[in-house]
Amino acid sequence: MKIIKLLMAVVVIALLFSNCEYNFIVPVEVPPIDPGDTTKVSFSEEIIPIFNDGNYCTSCHAGNIPPDLTPDNAYAEINNAKYINKETPEESLIYTYPHPDTDTHQRKKYNSAQAAKILRWIEQGAMNN
Amino acid sequence: MKKSILLLLLTGFVCSYSFAQEEETESYPVTVFESNYLVDDQTTMVFDKKTLGYAIQHKFGTMNNGISDLWGIYGAGRDIRLGLEYVPVKNLQLGIGITKTKMYTDLSAKYRIFQQTDDNSVPVSLAVYGVLAIDGRSDDSFESGTVIPGKSDTIPQAISFTNRWSYFSQVMVSRKFTEWLSVQVGGSYTHYNMVKMDENHDLWGAHALAKVKISPQSSITFNYNQPLKIEAISEQPTMPDYKPSMAIGWQIATYTHAFQIYISNAPSMVPQENMMYNTRSFDKDGIAIGFTITRLWNF
Numbered sequence: 001m002k003i004i005k006l007l008m009a010v011v012v013i014a015l016l017f018s019n020c021e022y023n024f025i026v027p028v029e030v031p032p033i034d035p036g037d038t039t040k041v042s043f044s045e046e047i048i049p050i051f052n053d054g055n056y057c058t059s060c061h062a063g064n065i066p067p068d069l070t071p072d073n074a075y076a077e078i079n080n081a082k083y084i085n086k087e088t089p090e091e092s093l094i095y096t097y098p099h100p101d102t103d104t105h106q107r108k109k110y111n112s113a114q115a116a117k118i119l120r121w122i123e124q125g126a127m128n129n
Numbered sequence: 130m131k132k133s134i135l136l137l138l139l140t141g142f143v144c145s146y147s148f149a150q151e152e153e154t155e156s157y158p159v160t161v162f163e164s165n166y167l168v169d170d171q172t173t174m175v176f177d178k179k180t181l182g183y184a185i186q187h188k189f190g191t192m193n194n195g196i197s198d199l200w201g202i203y204g205a206g207r208d209i210r211l212g213l214e215y216v217p218v219k220n221l222q223l224g225i226g227i228t229k230t231k232m233y234t235d236l237s238a239k240y241r242i243f244q245q246t247d248d249n250s251v252p253v254s255l256a257v258y259g260v261l262a263i264d265g266r267s268d269d270s271f272e273s274g275t276v277i278p279g280k281s282d283t284i285p286q287a288i289s290f291t292n293r294w295s296y297f298s299q300v301m302v303s304r305k306f307t308e309w310l311s312v313q314v315g316g317s318y319t320h321y322n323m324v325k326m327d328e329n330h331d332l333w334g335a336h337a338l339a340k341v342k343i344s345p346q347s348s349i350t351f352n353y354n355q356p357l358k359i360e361a362i363s364e365q366p367t368m369p370d371y372k373p374s375m376a377i378g379w380q381i382a383t384y385t386h387a388f389q390i391y392i393s394n395a396p397s398m399v400p401q402e403n404m405m406y407n408t409r410s411f412d413k414d415g416i417a418i419g420f421t422i423t424r425l426w427n428f
Contacts, residue, residue, distance in 0.1 A: 019291050019294060019322070020296070020320055020322065021278075021291060021292065021294075021322040021323070022278065022279070022322075022330050023276040023278055023292050023322060023323045024277050024278075024279070024280055024323070024324060024325070024326050025271050025272050025273070025275075025276055025323055025324065025326070026272065026273045026275045026276060026277055026285045027272045027273060027326060028272050028273045029273075054269075056269075100272065100325075102408070103396055103406055103407075103408050103409075108266070108270060109270065111269075111272045111273070112272060
């Protein structure tokens with residue numbers, strides 16, 4: 001009887017672990033930023049699509065759950081000290097909260113390229129351009 | 130005289146045999162924990178055969194905003210898990226659950242190999258537990274949405290169904306020391322089929338739970354889960370910053386219900402997520418209020 005019990009335990013564990021793989025997620029390539037490049041990141045053309053394309057953020061953040069990230073409201077909603085820290089851009093909540101390396105936002109996160117673009121936009125003054 | 134000695138020996142043998150029989154029949158299993166959950170962790174407890182259990186687990190936001198969001202209760206909901214467990218044959222529990230974090234679907238199995246008895250002929254309860262969790266997020270949640278089988282590989286492949294799997298297996302030993310004190314210790318192994326470039330696939334862990342009974346139905350509970358930073362199995366030059374998770378709770382248990390309210394720094398309710406991805410400390414910024422409710426039905 002004890003052997004049957006042990007066998008059952010081994011079978012349960014073996015079934016659960018029969019498909020171990022060792023894959024790595026390929027990160028999105030972040031284009032290197034040229035320090036001399038003064039091209040401004042466009043809020044309307046580059047930041048708004050991060051929030052809205054495929055309802056990526058706006059499936060939740062469309063009015064009921066702050067911040068409202070719909071195109072008409074996003075800038076007014078995040079252009080304040082709660083979400084944007086112009087003194088220390090990398091501490092801005094709109095950058096850190098869904099950052100791929102933090103676990104503060106569980107469901108969806110920026111990818112590395114999107115996070116880099118948000119940071120650059122804040123570093124350039126977080127303008128409504 | 131010889132007959133008397135023989136009679137005496139026979140009587141002694143029969144008596145001792147009877148006592149042994151009595152001891153055997155009077156050996157009853159001990160209920161070390163009233164619920165199969167202690168906060169987020171599983172205990173060695175398995176319900177009676179043909180019992181269905183339903184679990185509702187909820188964790189609020191962290192308490193760092195203080196009264197402005199009522200210590201996280203009005204904050205953004207941290208995590209929710211709904212689970213079902215069933216015992217089709219004695220000592221074997223099968224379960225399924227869904228969790229908001231990473232939209233996990235988890236399948237689990239627990240087998241209690243033996244149970245502590247009141248006469249100490251079996252001094253501890255021993256169980257093995259395994260969880261297979263499937264990450265249910267869309268492909269664009271995983272950076273480029275592709276994987277490589279090894280860091281040196283250069284040809285990315287689309288994410289497959291099994292890439293989303295992760296495993297948690299645990300051996301747990303528990304003992305009810307006194308009427309008021311029950312303790313469980315365990316060891317675990319966590320594996321993720323797909324991780325980021327700077328993360329490990331494997332992680333070992335140590336676990337300790339305790340329950341201190343303060344009234345017939347109420348107990349104070351403690352949980353501690355420690356990821357073990359073992360260099361020998363690390364795939365990274367710098368060991369990721371695994372943080373232990375802790376919980377202090379209050380449990381009210383009846384025969385069919387258990388209600389637990391607690392504070393914890395564990396980010397989720399899925400054990401492999403808590404072991405591999407806890408970045409929070411047990412302090413004002415990291416702890417959150419949560420509760421676990423279980424309900425049983427016998428068929």
